[in-house]
Amino acid sequence: QAVVRVSGLRKEYGDTAALNGVSLEIGAGDAVAVMGPSGCGKSTLLNMIAGLDRPSAGSVHVHGEDLGRINETGLALFRRRRIGMIFQFFNLVDDLPAIDNVALAAQLTGTPARQARRRALELLDELGIADRRNVYPAALSGGERQRVAVARALMNRPALLLADEPTGALDSHAGEQVMDLLLDLNELGQTLLLVTHDQRLATRCASRLVTMADGRITGERTLERTA
Numbered sequence: 001q002a003v004v005r006v007s008g009l010r011k012e013y014g015d016t017a018a019l020n021g022v023s024l025e026i027g028a029g030d031a032v033a034v035m036g037p038s039g040c041g042k043s044t045l046l047n048m049i050a051g052l053d054r055p056s057a058g059s060v061h062v063h064g065e066d067l068g069r070i071n072e073t074g075l076a077l078f079r080r081r082r083i084g085m086i087f088q089f090f091n092l093v094d095d096l097p098a099i100d101n102v103a104l105a106a107q108l109t110g111t112p113a114r115q116a117r118r119r120a121l122e123l124l125d126e127l128g129i130a131d132r133r134n135v136y137p138a139a140l141s142g143g144e145r146q147r148v149a150v151a152r153a154l155m156n157r158p159a160l161l162l163a164d165e166p167t168g169a170l171d172s173h174a175g176e177q178v179m180d181l182l183l184d185l186n187e188l189g190q191t192l193l194l195v196t197h198d199q200r201l202a203t204r205c206a207s208r209l210v211t212m213a214d215g216r217i218t219g220e221r222t223l224e225r226t227a
């Protein structure tokens with residue numbers, strides 16, 4: 001069963017068609033990169049799949065669920081439970097240490113605090129930053145912040161990990177670490193959808209490349225990962 005099925009998706013903002021008939025399927029364990037020039041609709045597509053915004057036409061199914069049939073409250077819940085998201089600028093909570101930034105994601109879905117912190121620590125450990133658990137975001141390096149953000153995104157064992165320019169704000173060394181991390185996660189079975197301008201990120205982490213222009217998919221090919 002497909003993790004994501006996007007069909008005939010359109011999104012208009014006033015006179016602008018941000019998405020102009022996009023169809024896409026992502027199977028379990030796939031790693032798909034979406035590339036294309038600025039303004040071609042990549043972020044809009046990601047937002048629709050995350051249920052952050054409603055299509056003008058067409059449909060999005062995630063894990064068999066039609067997002068168009070879920071109300072706003074249900075969508076917020078769906079996002080917290082099913083989708084992990086990482087962004088260019090981390091979006092960490094400044095006044096919480098690393099471990100609480102991660103644990104919060106599970107507490108928001110009703111997991112008791114102690115249990116959430118236990119899982120958060122496990123994840124920080126797996127991502128190699130357990131020793132930074134009590135450090136606040138401002139004192140973490142960019143690479144560490146993104147690893148905390150990845151841990152947070154994985155807290156609820158999401159069906160899909162969405163990444164929007166996850167290396168965009170990182171120096172090349174930290175960027176490499178995050179790429180390795182995403183690749184490892186995919187090799188462990190995590191389904192991945194990433195949007196990027198970075199050809200290296202795409203060829204390193206993705207097994208399929210989707211190219212967009214002007215709100216449409218213009219090309220699609222499998223990638224030989226460069227490891």
Ligand code: ADP
Pocket residue numbers: 013016017018036037038039040041042043044045
């Ligand atoms: P990309 O992520 O590929 O840079 P976007 O999805 O952000 O592209 O944008 C696609 C098009 O939709 C652009 O023309 C952009 O200006 C427009 N757009 C995106 N979001 C909005 C919005 N909230 N309101 C108005 N126009 C928008």
Ligand code: ADP
Pocket residue numbers: 076079080083084085086091108152153
């Ligand atoms: P609200 O429901 O109050 O609008 P959310 O709980 O959806 O807020 O989001 C709060 C913050 O957590 C946002 O800054 C968002 O970027 C981040 N966030 C939301 N969902 C996820 C997720 N699945 N993975 C990682 N970060 C998320």
